[in-house]
Amino acid sequence: MPVHVSVENQLPEDLYRAMGLFISEHPQWDQYRLVQAAIAGFLFQQGCKERSVVRHYLGGLFRRNDCPASQPLV
Template sequence: MNTSVSIFAEIPETLHESLQGYLETHPDWDQDRVFSAALSLFLLQNGRNNTPEALQSCRQAARIYLETLFQSDRLA
């Protein structure tokens, strides 16, 4: 089952402007897709615990990251 959770976050204005610029030039991406890719990549790069739970979490983050990068169903 693929569930979603909404997140409310404040970001610096300059980061928001950069995001808006990116989204204007990449119509197949939206804000949710960018945040999902960015957060999953961050977790992949910063997960350093070798417990079974951490390894499972890393695999899930990798799956979400790759799915987010390569999804094309948002073009419809």
């Protein structure tokens, strides 16, 4: 099982609301999956070729929709 690191961040309120709206409309996503996909996507688009980053990027694109969300955005 991969090691996870907890990250704390402050978001602009409008971005936070947009993230909450997206998650409420797409129950297969949760805040953790969304942030992981965003970071991996950014790194990949900036040219990062590390296998683990590419795996996370592709995993975010092709993850099955029937996976339940682990925790709601609070």
